[in-house]
Amino acid sequence: MSQAQVKQDPTNQVIIFDTTLRDGEQSPGCSMNLDEKLRIAHLLDEMGVDVIEAGFPIASQGDWEAVNEIAKVLKHATVCGLSRATKKDIEASASALEPAEKKRIHTFISTSPLHMKYKLQMTPEAVLESVAEGVTFARGFTDDVEWSAEDGSRTEADFLCQCVETAIKCGATTINIPDTVGYAVPEEYAAQIKMLMDRVPNIDKARLSVHCHNDLGLAVANSLAGVQAGARQIECTINGIGERAGNTALEEIVMAMRTRSDVAPFHNNIQTEMLTRASKTLSTTVGFNVQPNKAIVGANAFAHESGIHQDGMLKNAQTYEIMTPESVGLTKSELVLGKHSGRHALKDKLKELGYEIGDNAFQDLFKRFKDLADKKKEIFDDDIIALIDDEVGRGHERIQFKSLQIVAGTNGPQTADMCAFVDGEEKCVKVEGNGPVDAIFKAIRAIEPHPDAHLQLYQVSAITGGTDAQAEVTVRLEEDGKTVTGQGADADTLVSSARAYIHALNKLMTKRLKSKPE
Numbered sequence: 001m002s003q004a005q006v007k008q009d010p011t012n013q014v015i016i017f018d019t020t021l022r023d024g025e026q027s028p029g030c031s032m033n034l035d036e037k038l039r040i041a042h043l044l045d046e047m048g049v050d051v052i053e054a055g056f057p058i059a060s061q062g063d064w065e066a067v068n069e070i071a072k073v074l075k076h077a078t079v080c081g082l083s084r085a086t087k088k089d090i091e092a093s094a095s096a097l098e099p100a101e102k103k104r105i106h107t108f109i110s111t112s113p114l115h116m117k118y119k120l121q122m123t124p125e126a127v128l129e130s131v132a133e134g135v136t137f138a139r140g141f142t143d144d145v146e147w148s149a150e151d152g153s154r155t156e157a158d159f160l161c162q163c164v165e166t167a168i169k170c171g172a173t174t175i176n177i178p179d180t181v182g183y184a185v186p187e188e189y190a191a192q193i194k195m196l197m198d199r200v201p202n203i204d205k206a207r208l209s210v211h212c213h214n215d216l217g218l219a220v221a222n223s224l225a226g227v228q229a230g231a232r233q234i235e236c237t238i239n240g241i242g243e244r245a246g247n248t249a250l251e252e253i254v255m256a257m258r259t260r261s262d263v264a265p266f267h268n269n270i271q272t273e274m275l276t277r278a279s280k281t282l283s284t285t286v287g288f289n290v291q292p293n294k295a296i297v298g299a300n301a302f303a304h305e306s307g308i309h310q311d312g313m314l315k316n317a318q319t320y321e322i323m324t325p326e327s328v329g330l331t332k333s334e335l336v337l338g339k340h341s342g343r344h345a346l347k348d349k350l351k352e353l354g355y356e357i358g359d360n361a362f363q364d365l366f367k368r369f370k371d372l373a374d375k376k377k378e379i380f381d382d383d384i385i386a387l388i389d390d391e392v393g394r395g396h397e398r399i400q401f402k403s404l405q406i407v408a409g410t411n412g413p414q415t416a417d418m419c420a421f422v423d424g425e426e427k428c429v430k431v432e433g434n435g436p437v438d439a440i441f442k443a444i445r446a447i448e449p450h451p452d453a454h455l456q457l458y459q460v461s462a463i464t465g466g467t468d469a470q471a472e473v474t475v476r477l478e479e480d481g482k483t484v485t486g487q488g489a490d491a492d493t494l495v496s497s498a499r500a501y502i503h504a505l506n507k508l509m510t511k512r513l514k515s516k517p518e
């Protein structure tokens, strides 16, 4: 069936529910600050995501605020907040979602024998009562209520049917069956969805949803099987981030539906041409590099290395390419600008790449662009994106990088001579270290002491090819169990390292302020 035919039938519509900012964000190393969450939420909204699960408002003041801010600004998507089955949780979601044009409260409770006995220490009767109470209470705030059976895939059929029927009777309009521990296999998961479609008498009053974890690498396959069995909502995350091995990857499930509409005749609202941008933005934001051979968005996903494949590709691209690079937004990294390009050219390029930035940020960006153009002859789209990620939104940060001189090489001691502004006051230090990176990080510690923070990750990658490529550095710091990730980009790897560390430290200081008791 062609995509056009598939689109004509509304029963083929699959809702894309993105939980990058909730299930994704709660996994280790993926935490984001408010600005970062807003940037991702705007991107998801623009890309056509139907429902954005923006956080778990009861979890912390920061989570509540993020859901609330996202609820204020989104133009198209429904904004969703997660809650357990308690009144306090549901009230927190309801208050955070108050400004949203379209809002959904998502409430859940475990239903498997294992979870009820050991985690909840509740009888099935008490759980069933909680389902009814939670959904009824949530319906007092909005007509759009989702109920999830946590560990649903390991729940006994009769009890699951009872819970689902009760949730729908009390007003749930979406019923989600998570494979919380990534244990299911496709045939089994599809059979469970079909069983609910066949046995729950009021199932026609709700939409069934799939939510799969990737512990066995089956999240996308399970989600697709669930949809083929009757589910019409898929919960997923960009790059598949999420608890443990992650969730269903949005880009993979969406492209599976687009590419194989002959066997999976379903449509959704995602503009697939934005998938590459969404993946890159998220990976630079959380500092999680995508593996090179990852489906759809990995660096090698459209690379043809072997002679036989290249020969076939030249004769007819379809010999080895089942989808076009353009369909996922991958364009050849075009040579865009050089040292003679002016403000106008940079503005046009930003527009083409889909960025809107304020005047002050643009002036700073233009200066960085000119500095880069002095060092690097050819500037590509990816260079510009890295500069934006490094520059925009940092003007108000407490510590601002100023300058760095390094002594490195075999004849040590390796030394960092560094200046930065702390709350507007210039501080300069000269520090020795075991190598230049160690010296830089010690210099930053001397400028702004933070003895309780530990370096968890230091990662360098080249943004484009060539020895003059910009280096993109990611630094992750941990303090009191809280982690933050910073990024820096520059043609000089050591300057990028300093920028990335300072970015992480600024985030840590903001986090400390937010977690201080009133």
Ligand code: KIV
Binding pocket: 023, 108, 148, 149, 150, 151, 178, 179, 180, 181, 211, 213
């Ligand atoms: O995996 C899971 O069970 C969840 C629920 C809270 C929906 O994320």
Ligand code: ZN
Binding pocket: 023, 178, 180, 211, 213, 243
């Ligand atoms: Zn989950």
